[in-house]
Amino acid sequence: MKTALLTLAALAAFEAAAQAPAAPPAAAGRYAKSQDWTAYPLLLPALGGGRGERLAVRLGPRNLHAAALDVFAADGSPEQRHRQVPVGEDGNAAVAPVAPAKGNYTWVVAREEDATHVTVASTVAYFSNPGKAPTALLREPRHELEIVPERLPREHANYRESEKWGFLVRFNGAPLANQVLKLDTDNGSRGRFLTDAEGRAVVLFPRDFRPAAESRGHGHDHGPPRARFVLAAELDAADKHYLTAFNYSYAPDADRDRSLAWGAFFGVLGMAGALPLLRRRKPFKDGGQIDA
Amino acid sequence: MLKALFPTLARFRLAVQLIMLALTVYGSVVVGHYAAEKISGALPALSCAYDMQNSAYCVLIPTQHQFHHRIGEGIVRAQQVTFQIVIPFLMTVLSFFAFFVVIGKAFCGWVCPLGTIQELVARIGRRFGFGLRRFVPGDLGAVGRVRPVKWLLLLALVFLLPLLAGLGVASHSLGNPYCDICPSRLATTLLTGNTEQLALRTNDGIAFALGAIGDALFGFLLVAALAVRQPFCRICPLLAWNSLFQRLSPLRLVKTPHEACAKCGVCSQACPLDIAEIAQAHGRKAFHEDCTLCGRCAEYCPQDGVIQLKWGPWALFASGREYYKRRVKAELPDGSVKPVRFAAREHA
Structure with missing residues (x-):
């Protein structure tokens, strides 16, 4: 009976996959909310936009108009390291690694400019194949006003609520001191941070995941649930208004729905289970035991 | 000079083990945040992805993930077979093998952080006179009874359950079941002062059960290692995995x-x-x-x-x-x- 049920379940899974017009985007399950959580410029994933893709991710500018995205890779020839990818009719652009076997982080920017305003949205796309570390990629200035993470979370890690992470704010490549950095999150939090003399702001990710939202991530892509955040800075200089944003995702605090007490209990239980092994034994014949 | 520092092979091996333990647990302090992951990617049996700041990747992690995310789901989607299944899986196996050619099964005896920890605990046991227990008839029984366990763990927890999770037959909580019970995950994260992996998930019954088994196993081997040499190595699926290739190294x-x-x-x-x-x-x-x-x-x-x-x-x-x-x-x-x-x- 159980076997038959399992077989039926497997067949149903295959059937559902066969009838589906297209596989749902990996990001759709995580980012089920509407886009109205912030007015700042964003670059958001569309179809196949989950983190850790190998082939390509589709990113679209939101809250600004851009005909193309600038894609900066950490590796490859000079032509490969900076590419422009046109935004298609669906409002998204396909961002791929510089070569099929090269991955790691890629910096992506959308820019809108007129006589009085420069608006920049930036994010990173991660491709799970090995590639050059993004240290130099993050150091190079590319726009007038920039928000750059000091350090990006690695493949299996995330920015997480209750954690503090450093971000650098630069203007024309130089650190911008006393600059206000504003934070909006998908979960509705708002924050405000100030850069120090080195242009560094320490951003505390708010503890704002709700229990209902936490179960969202256990769907198609199996990862922890995530919410988006955007950091934005505004500056008036040389008769222009600069607005720059960096958006990415963050995850719940690792301590949520975890019990250290239960973990310690089972650890001690295991230790107790091994105690009989510590009883002394009489020597056995091949002479391996030396104490009687 | 070298002779004085390392008068025996055992002393030399202990030095290598301690250096590798430091590298695999605190590697990012030496090689940098991103480089630790890159080195781990190139040497995929280095340390544990659950330690998010230091090193990452034991070959068993990408293997489970590929059975879960790539092979299982790839079969379901039945598209892009080459990119979804063949290349990622071959990359894992080949990069593992590139590492393996250099040191072969000596990974287990010279590099593995859990192996080193067990040996250090065993040294304490010997120093304090705990009687040695061996898998021989008359003591813990014939060693042949334990040997199949590592193969069962490799097949069931590294290959089969992740594949079934990817196919949608089993719960996604079984996507990387070996990592969920792996005592090395606990050892390497606890050595960085991180208790996150010891804490059990309370909102998922399967995750709770697997975590409880892992914690109990970790506690068991910490005490057992005082009397039994290398208690976990005997059932470690990585030893089984390594032995698949041992004739090629x-x-x-x-x-x-x-x-x-x-x-x-x-x-x-x-x-x-x-x-x-x-x-x-x-x-x-x-x-x-x-x-x-x-x-x-x-x-x-x-x-x-x-x-x-x-x-x-x-x-x-x-x-x-x-x-x-x-x-x-x-x-x-x-x-x-x-x-x-x-x-x-x-x-x-």
Whole structure:
């Protein structure tokens, strides 16, 4: 009976996959909310936009108009390291690694400019194949006003609520001191941070995941649930208004729905289970035991 | 100079183990945040992805993930077969093999952080006089009864359950079940002061159960290692995985037949995994699937050149009578040393 049920379940899974017009985007399950959580410029994933893709991710500018995205890779020839990818009719652009076997982080920017305003949205796309570390990629200035993470979370890690992470704010490549950095999150939090003399702001990710939202991530892509955040800075200089944003995702605090007490209990239980092994034994014949 | 620092192979191996333990647990301090992951990607049996700041990637993690995310889901979607299945899986296996060619199964005996921790605990056990327990008839039973467990764990927890989770037949909480019970995950994260992995998930019954098994297993082996040498290595699926490729690596154990072997058996007493075959057999059979290439059998063989650690045609270490005499003065073949005794101070 159980076997038959399992077989039926497997067949149903295959059937559902066969009838589906297209596989749902990996990001759709995580980012089920509407886009109205912030007015700042964003670059958001569309179809196949989950983190850790190998082939390509589709990113679209939101809250600004851009005909193309600038894609900066950490590796490859000079032509490969900076590419422009046109935004298609669906409002998204396909961002791929510089070569099929090269991955790691890629910096992506959308820019809108007129006589009085420069608006920049930036994010990173991660491709799970090995590639050059993004240290130099993050150091190079590319726009007038920039928000750059000091350090990006690695493949299996995330920015997480209750954690503090450093971000650098630069203007024309130089650190911008006393600059206000504003934070909006998908979960509705708002924050405000100030850069120090080195242009560094320490951003505390708010503890704002709700229990209902936490179960969202256990769907198609199996990862922890995530919410988006955007950091934005505004500056008036040389008769222009600069607005720059960096958006990415963050995850719940690792301590949520975890019990250290239960973990310690089972650890001690295991230790107790091994105690009989510590009883002394009489020597056995091949002479391996030396104490009687 | 080197001879004074490392008078025995065991001392040299301990130094390598301690350096590798530091590298695998605190590697990012040395090589940098991103480079630690890159090195781990190139040497995929380095350390644990659950330690998010230091090193990452044990070959078992991408293997489970590929069965779960790539192969299982790839079969369901039945598209992009080459990119979804073949290339990622081959990359994992090939990058593992590139590493494996250099040191072969010596990963287990010289690099593995959990192996090192178990050996350090065993040293404490020997120093404090805990009686050694062995997998031999008359004590813990024949070692052959334990050997299949590592294969079952490899098949069930690394291959089958992740695949079934990817196919949608099993719960996604079973996507990486081996990692959920892996004691090395707990050891390496606890060594960085991170208790996150010890804490159990309370909102998912399967995750709670797997975590409870992992924590209990970790507690068990910490105490068991005081009396039983390398308790977890005996059932470790990575040892099974390594043994799949052990004939392909140039680094190997070589034993030539000798008439004294029939009556001696010291090498099998020295073996931390109780491999009786090292005393009874020679040639390919002496390089057993459980061998971690720790070299203790070669150290404790009293016959010149009978047991050797070789890389290709080069002998890295060969047994010898004079070396054996020096070695047993410091430590008996089963690892026993002069124990620490506590006694009440005599008052005048």
